[in-house]
Amino acid sequence: MLPPTHILTSLALRSALRRKQKTILWACIFGAVLPDIPFGIQIVQNLVVGLPADGYKDPPLLLWGAILHSLPLWSALSLGLFVFYFLVGQKTLGLAFWSLAAFALSGLFAHIIPDMLSHRTMVAIGPDYLWPWSYHLAPVFGLWEYRQKGQFLPKPAELLIDLALVVVIWFGPISRALRKAVLEIALTQATGFDTARKGDKA
Secondary structure: OOHHHHHHHHHHHHHHHOOOOHHHHHHHHHHHHHHHHHHHHHHHHHHHOOOOOOOOOOHHHHHHHHHHOOHHHHHHHHHHHHHHHHHHOHHHOOHHHHHHHHHHHHHHHHHHHHHHHHOOOOOOOOOOOOOOOOOOOHHHHOOOOOEEOOEEOOOHHHHHHHHHHHHHHHOOOOOHHHHHHHHHHHHHHHHOEEHHHHOOOO
């Protein structure tokens, strides 16, 4: 899915957690965008030197992309926190735990699982989703692929998902400023991304 959907999903998750602290808000957002940061760095590097966005793929950045998209790693972190929650007890857990939990759950449910369901191919990653193992899950679970001819445009189904997420977030415990940010994110998603205008030929 596209970045705005990842962010909206993380905000919906934060609403479900019923935790109003800003630290947890930012932990959710960071978990949702972290897996794509290596690819964002690669795109910026390529555009700076005049290459298409996907013109060159730096092996270290590809490796970090594979690690940060690893379903086993995010699942292990989330499961470990879940077990810790029941062993220690909710009353003894502080903001640090809930922030880490928000980060882990957001990475898993706002990025990794949505990507598994929405990409038929992982054009930038070698061992997709199962690092350090190399079995490819994308062709098995992927429902659609929007990255065609350099255009990063959301499918109608993704826009419907975004609309549902906006409704969930809107009626959750959020501030007026966050509501404004949610509308801006949704508007950005609705207009789509067209990297072909910048010379990207996927």
